[in-house]
Amino acid sequence: MDILSTVDRNKYKKDRVILHSDCNGFYASVECLHNPQLRDKPVAVSGDAENRHGIILAKNEIAKKYNVKTGEAIWQAKQKCPELVTLPPHFELYKRFSKMARRIYSDYTDRIENFGLDEAWLDLTNSIDNDGYKTALEIKSRIKEELGITVSIGVSFNKIFAKFGSDYKKPDAVTCITRENYKDIVWNSPAGDLLYVGRATGNKLNRIGIYTIGDIANASPDILRKLLGKWGDLIYGFANGFDSSPVAHMDENIEVKSIGNSTTTPRDMKTFDDVKVVMYVLCDSVCRRMREQGFMAKTVGISIRDNELNSFTRQCTLESYTCLTKDITQSAFSLFKRSYKMQRPLRSIGVSVTDFVHDNIPHQISFLQDEERLMQNEKLDKTLDVLKKRFGNYIVRPAVLLNDRGLSSFNPKDDHVIHPVGYL
Amino acid sequence: MKKYIKVNATFDCDGNLLPEYIYWDEDRKYPIDKITDIRYAASLKAGGAGIRYTCMILGKERFLFLEENRWFVDTRENK
Numbered sequence: 001m002d003i004l005s006t007v008d009r010n011k012y013k014k015d016r017v018i019l020h021s022d023c024n025g026f027y028a029s030v031e032c033l034h035n036p037q038l039r040d041k042p043v044a045v046s047g048d049a050e051n052r053h054g055i056i057l058a059k060n061e062i063a064k065k066y067n068v069k070t071g072e073a074i075w076q077a078k079q080k081c082p083e084l085v086t087l088p089p090h091f092e093l094y095k096r097f098s099k100m101a102r103r104i105y106s107d108y109t110d111r112i113e114n115f116g117l118d119e120a121w122l123d124l125t126n127s128i129d130n131d132g133y134k135t136a137l138e139i140k141s142r143i144k145e146e147l148g149i150t151v152s153i154g155v156s157f158n159k160i161f162a163k164f165g166s167d168y169k170k171p172d173a174v175t176c177i178t179r180e181n182y183k184d185i186v187w188n189s190p191a192g193d194l195l196y197v198g199r200a201t202g203n204k205l206n207r208i209g210i211y212t213i214g215d216i217a218n219a220s221p222d223i224l225r226k227l228l229g230k231w232g233d234l235i236y237g238f239a240n241g242f243d244s245s246p247v248a249h250m251d252e253n254i255e256v257k258s259i260g261n262s263t264t265t266p267r268d269m270k271t272f273d274d275v276k277v278v279m280y281v282l283c284d285s286v287c288r289r290m291r292e293q294g295f296m297a298k299t300v301g302i303s304i305r306d307n308e309l310n311s312f313t314r315q316c317t318l319e320s321y322t323c324l325t326k327d328i329t330q331s332a333f334s335l336f337k338r339s340y341k342m343q344r345p346l347r348s349i350g351v352s353v354t355d356f357v358h359d360n361i362p363h364q365i366s367f368l369q370d371e372e373r374l375m376q377n378e379k380l381d382k383t384l385d386v387l388k389k390r391f392g393n394y395i396v397r398p399a400v401l402l403n404d405r406g407l408s409s410f411n412p413k414d415d416h417v418i419h420p421v422g423y424l
Numbered sequence: 425m426k427k428y429i430k431v432n433a434t435f436d437c438d439g440n441l442l443p444e445y446i447y448w449d450e451d452r453k454y455p456i457d458k459i460t461d462i463r464y465a466a467s468l469k470a471g472g473a474g475i476r477y478t479c480m481i482l483g484k485e486r487f488l489f490l491e492e493n494r495w496f497v498d499t500r501e502n503k
Contacts, residue, residue: 034471036470103464144466
């Protein structure tokens with residue numbers, strides 16, 4: 001099938017005006033604003049090394065010159081840049097600045113879609129003044145003046161190229177990607193610069209001689225589909241500028257598709273008992289969040305990373321939808337036991353639930369399950385939720401968590417207030 | 425240097441929050457004679473961002489910042 005024939009040309013008659021605004025080195029910029037004495041030094045915001053969360057979360061422009069990369073360990077960054085100043089993150093402060101940026105965006109349009117704390121798409125198509133470039137310059141200078149940090153903004157006719165534009169020139173810049181220039185700018189860039197072409201996909205594409213975004217755009221969709229499945233069609237469309245996904249309205253709640261928590265433990269988990277302790281804490285947080293949203297799930301997933309950083313994920317489907325902590329914990333732990341025999345100590349584990357239905361839908365009572373017990377457990381979970389909400393996370397806990405307080409004394413529900421987002 | 429200070433402020437009938445006096449080291453209290461500008465702004469000198477009130481105090485122009493629920497002044501105030 002020729003994918004071009006499936007594109008609804010009418011949709012593209014009137015081009016949209018989309019902006020993508022990206023705060024440069026967001027966490028580090030906010031820290032540098034609040035610490036004037038650090039502004040001429042290489043600065044990075046990093047996790048806590050003592051709890052083995054010691055990776056670089058963001059860096060300022062000076063640190064960037066030393067080739068310090070987001071995601072690398074602090075010691076690696078310090079090898080490249082010995083005088084690097086590392087600071088702990090202050091997420092509440094970053095959330096406040098994110099809100100302040102959003103307030104500025106909302107002066108121009110009500111179609112604002114956040115992508116994490118530091119990025120947002122704006123759709124100006126139906127705004128009174130829809131000159132994208134002029135508005136981008138104004139937003140850029142207002143953010144500098146009012147927030148004291150810099151942004152780079154991409155202006156284009158779809159979300160993908162707008163995001164590409166904000167990455168193209170940094171920091172403190174505006175890039176316009178138009179129908180006239182996108183072949184020169186976008187198509188000549190490496191394939192990896194396109195959203196959803198990561199390292200693994202990039203390598204696959206390289207193997208068949210696709211190196212640039214232009215190569216993707218001019219490749220046969222059939223070949224891409226054979227190589228990458230449905231993602232092949234997706235990136236083919238992205239590369240050709242066919243993306244017509246809307247920018248969400250600022251009041252829209254993005255549909256939740258999965259809920260998960262993971263943690264890197266202060267010491268390696270060596271036994272099943274260690275894993276059990278951590279899994280109880282993670283499942284408790286996941287299930288409480290799920291109940292808060294009013295969901296029940298049918299699929300439980302776990303992610304595992306050992307001390308040599310090999311990682312994998314496994315998932316299983318449950319017999320019926322549930323939001324009970326006990327059921328989810330048991331399923332996650334038995335899935336873990338089936339999937340891993342503790343060949344090597346573990347560094348981090350994660351639990352997630354997907355495949356939701358709302359908890360108020362009628363459901364078929366089963367002959368084979370003890371429904372009375374399920375109802376009792378539901379009551380118990382709800383009571384525990386209220387207790388924890390009123391008196392704090394540690395007011396009531398399963399006795400198993402007292403075995404190793406070093407492993408169990410973390411609160412994934414409230415400590416991790418910033419959850420990752422996906423584009424799709 | 426960023427210095428958080430005590431401020432006397434009132435809400436007017438329209439709901440605007442207007443500072444009236446600033447306290448310097450508890451015992452010294454200065455009236456704000458006039459507010460000439462109110463806008464969102466960052467202070468690169470002090471290190472922070474919020475609502476900036478441009479105030480006339482003792483005949484001189486001073487910036488007073490409201491950062492969430494705390495007031496601070498930038499380095500010129502601190503000299």
